[in-house]
Amino acid sequence: MLGAVEAGGSKFVCGVGTSPEDLITEQIPATTPEETLEAVVAFFRRAAGSKLEAVGIASFGPVDPHPGSPTFGYITCTPKLGWRGTDVAGTVGRGLGVPVGFDTDVNGAALGEARWGAARGIADFLYLTVGTGIGGGAMVNGKLLHGLLHPEMGHLRIPHDRERDPYAGGCPFHGDCLEGLASGPALRARWSMAPRELPAGHPAWELEAEYLALGLHNLVCTLSPRRIVIGGGVLHQQCLLPMVRTGLARLLNGYIEAAEIVVEMDRFVVPPDLGDRAGVLGALVLAEEAAGPRPSSEMSTPTTP
Ligand code: ZN
Numbered sequence: 001m002l003g004a005v006e007a008g009g010s011k012f013v014c015g016v017g018t019s020p021e022d023l024i025t026e027q028i029p030a031t032t033p034e035e036t037l038e039a040v041v042a043f044f045r046r047a048a049g050s051k052l053e054a055v056g057i058a059s060f061g062p063v064d065p066h067p068g069s070p071t072f073g074y075i076t077c078t079p080k081l082g083w084r085g086t087d088v089a090g091t092v093g094r095g096l097g098v099p100v101g102f103d104t105d106v107n108g109a110a111l112g113e114a115r116w117g118a119a120r121g122i123a124d125f126l127y128l129t130v131g132t133g134i135g136g137g138a139m140v141n142g143k144l145l146h147g148l149l150h151p152e153m154g155h156l157r158i159p160h161d162r163e164r165d166p167y168a169g170g171c172p173f174h175g176d177c178l179e180g181l182a183s184g185p186a187l188r189a190r191w192s193m194a195p196r197e198l199p200a201g202h203p204a205w206e207l208e209a210e211y212l213a214l215g216l217h218n219l220v221c222t223l224s225p226r227r228i229v230i231g232g233g234v235l236h237q238q239c240l241l242p243m244v245r246t247g248l249a250r251l252l253n254g255y256i257e258a259a260e261i262v263v264e265m266d267r268f269v270v271p272p273d274l275g276d277r278a279g280v281l282g283a284l285v286l287a288e289e290a291a292g293p294r295p296s297s298e299m300s301t302p303t304t305p
Helices: 033-047 088-096 105-116 178-182 184-191 203-223 240-252 275-291
Strands: 002-007 011-019 022-029 054-059 100-104 125-130 134-140 227-231
Touching (some): 002 033, 002 088, 002 275, 011 275, 022 033, 022 275, 033 088, 054 088, 054 275, 088 100, 100 105, 100 275, 105 125, 125 203, 184 203, 203 240
Parallel strands (some): 002 054, 054 100
Antiparallel strands (some): 002 011, 011 022, 125 134
16 A cells, blocks of 8 residues: 655645555645644554555655755755755654655656656656646656756746736745746736636736746747646636647747647647646655555556656
8 A cells, every 4th residue: 555645835635545546535734844744644554554565745845856865855945934944755754664755746746647647658748737836847758857956847937028017926036937927826916816716808817828828938948848737726717728828839939840739739738637636646656666666567657756
């Protein structure tokens, strides 16, 4: 039995099982690190006991995802109060006595979509989430891209026409980076309304689609993905995704001559298949990798980070 944790800024989704059809989950509110991680350990003791082989954690960040680093499995410089420098993987691993796989929440979601969702069989793709923040995970040649730490796709710089949009941007580090302009909180601050209350046809969505298309344009030009899976709370507004596709095609302006973009844009930029379960299911893949090779090849994966 494997354990999975999607560690979010407001809640931790914990699960035990082996697949989307076999996964029992429970939500734990994210309070202090001590209280939250104690509740996580208690959940796995209760739900799996000695049958637990390994745990995978897909965490909000920034994090240190490099095994062997002295701060592997830590949340590093997060603005979330009290969580900076928290040893998430170590605390859970010591508490349960099992190996722990650890990566970013968006890399986790990318793993989930690669295994069971909208990116099955695709070795090069991006997973992007647009919600409280904006984050992205990249699969390159069937492996998650980490590099120095991990990509921070939400913090791309994009053009910002201050006459059209006087909102200064909400990123505490960069002001008007992509996340600063296009996250859920940015929409709320600019229009004084929660994103879910902004109706289709509201000018908010045209501007939002423009910003997201600018971000995707840069990512397409940099990473050459074969597909982009884009989800998160802001995308719950159904009118947005088609506008992003149209904006991306317009910005690329025929420069990238691939059928996927020119004639199959609807299949190039797609919603996640796993919806809100992508993160916890990706954490399950991380757990499986941490558990090591198994006799059955049924759960094997080419996407070891
Ligand atoms: Zn930023």
